[in-house]
Amino acid sequence: MSYLDILDTIAEQIRETFEAKNAARDVAINQSRTLTQHCANAIRAVHRHEWETAQTRLQAAQQEANALRTLVAGFPDLYHSGYTQDALKEYVEAFATYAMVRGDALPTPDSLHVEAATYLNGLAEAASELRRQILDIIRKGHSDEAERLLEAMDTIYGVLIAFDFHDAITGGLRRRMDSLRGVLERTRGDVTNSLRQQKLQNALAELEARVGLQQAVEAEDLFLNDDDEESSS
Secondary structure: OOOOOOHHHHHHHHHHHHHHHHHHHHHHHHHHHHHHHHHHHHHHHHHOOOHHHHHHHHHHHHHHHHHHHHHOOOOHHHHOOHHHHHHHHHHHHHHHHHHHHHOOOOOOHHHHOOOHHHHHHHHHHHHHHHHHHHHHHHHOOOOHHHHHHHHHHHHHHHHHOOOOOOHHHHOOHHHHHHHHHHHHHHHHHHHHHHHHHHHHHHHHHHHHHHHHHHHHHHHHHHHHHHHHHHHHO
């Protein structure tokens, strides 16, 4: 028996493995797209304060994420591929955005069943997503809620910037931190301007009230003086 006779058997086994992986890859790509869509719809509902819709979308995302992880469990390279981890990053972003806007505790990597780097990148994008919520708030007038969300952005940035590791370990976190820093600076400026405008409006309103009161007092004095003059005559 030739030492090459077993080659056909080896090749067939490899072919079967590749066929199974290729089929799993095709399904995983579609599931990643569906998961990303659920997450985007959940974030959109959060910004609109459509809480029931957001919860429904998050539940759908959770089911899709579980199915995706189960599908690629036997293929570590598919699990760590870009499309899978990008979709799970969006998954983290959706749950984190919901939690921060609602004032709930942040989900943990364990509760979401995601890798550490995926979690950090998703958290960075969730922090950037808060800018839209803050702008919607200050358009209606400055409030403590805008400052609370800005503080959340600042806290997340302060924590994530300390992860000074190579991109191969953090999954490109440095690039997202550069983006978050710019978003944070612009948002801080917007909130500061909103606070100044609110203080100015309050001061003007107080001044108008004082002027109005002074005018009322002067009008009352004039009226009383006219009555005194008529009585004297």
